[in-house]
Amino acid sequence: MSLSLYKKKRNFKETPEPLESSSEDGNNLKFVVQKHNASHLHYDFRLEMEGVLKSWAVPKGPSMNPADKRLAVMVEDHPLDYGNFFGEIPEGNYGAGVVEIWDKGTYKPMKNQTKENDEKLLLSQLKKGDMKIILKGHYLKGAFALVRMKYGKGNNWLLIKRRTSIQKMILISKT
Numbered sequence: 434m435s436l437s438l439y440k441k442k443r444n445f446k447e448t449p450e451p452l453e454s455s456s457e458d459g460n461n462l463k464f465v466v467q468k469h470n471a472s473h474l475h476y477d478f479r480l481e482m483e484g485v486l487k488s489w490a491v492p493k494g495p496s497m498n499p500a501d502k503r504l505a506v507m508v509e510d511h512p513l514d515y516g517n518f519f520g521e522i523p524e525g526n527y528g529a530g531v532v533e534i535w536d537k538g539t540y541k542p543m544k545n546q547t548k549e550n551d552e553k554l555l556l557s558q559l560k561k562g563d564m565k566i567i568l569k570g571h572y573l574k575g576a577f578a579l580v581r582m583k584y585g586k587g588n589n590w591l592l593i594k595r596r597t598s599i600q601k602m603i604l605i606s607k608t
């Protein structure tokens with residue numbers, strides 16, 4: 434857990450982005466999705482873990498359709514306060530462009546216990562490259578998988594909505 438790469442990329446005299454994680458609050462782990470209209474439009478998917486936001490850039494954005502497998506490229510950890518950030522990163526700065534909050538809420542692992550144990554489980558899943566989580570946002574709701582792809586530099590993941598038991602039953606009845 435380190436924000437050094439995050440800080441190295443940015444000039445905080447010029448960008449309005451937050452410098453640090455100020456504090457954790459509440460009993461639930463948070464997630465946020467930011468629509469980032471930088472040189473290439475993408476969506477930043479961020480999960481609170483060990484006092485920072487683990488972050489992935491999702492070019493096409495998350496989807497609620499289980500048939501969509503969305504590429505999610507892991508990027509540097511961001512401070513927790515980034516979850517509240519929206520605004521314009523000025524021209525000439527890293528990630529210059531407009532950031533909007535597209536969705537936010539809480540999340541937990543599929544097999545959840547307490548917040549402390551949740552984080553341990555999530556961190557081990559992150560290491561393994563196989564996360565199974567439940568999102569509780571405005572647009573994104575329900576079970577998702579975040580899976581590291583075998584090839585590439587290890588930063589390429591897939592974000593996939595998991596089918597509900599009803600969707601699974603319909604699929605089985607069709608075959």
Ligand code: MN
Pocket residue numbers: 469471475476477490528
């Ligand atoms: Mn971004």
